[in-house]
Amino acid sequence: MVKLTLNVVMAERNMSSQELAKAIGITPANLSILKTGKAKAIRFSTLGKICQVLNCQPGDILKYVDD
Template identity: 55%
Template sequence: MAIRVAIDVMLAERQMSVGELAEKVGITPANISILKNNHARAIRFSTLEALCQALDCEPGDLLRRENHDSTTKEA
């Protein structure tokens, strides 16, 4: 199981660039790219809140849980 950050979807829907988002959130474009490419190991709640404010969304709109377990058991 993995948690993915769906910033790319939100940026596309809002026709916003990584640079624009970085400026609105107050973090570097490199850090936005780390989140966007799912290379982040953690995210601060303050950053998540700033992202949600800048993108006018809820945390659940940005965070996705992906199940990579291919060994599902049937009853």
């Protein structure tokens, strides 16, 4: 399954959830869904904004792990 490692990248960039949510234009509740792994899907637009704000590649925040 694909897991989001957003927490790790955010910690590396020293960025809080509030700041990131505001910067990419999503609600803190939605960011929480992403961070806790409850999300079923992520839009390309959201992924693009996260990468832009955190200055990273999609592969940096998405990891494939065996079930």
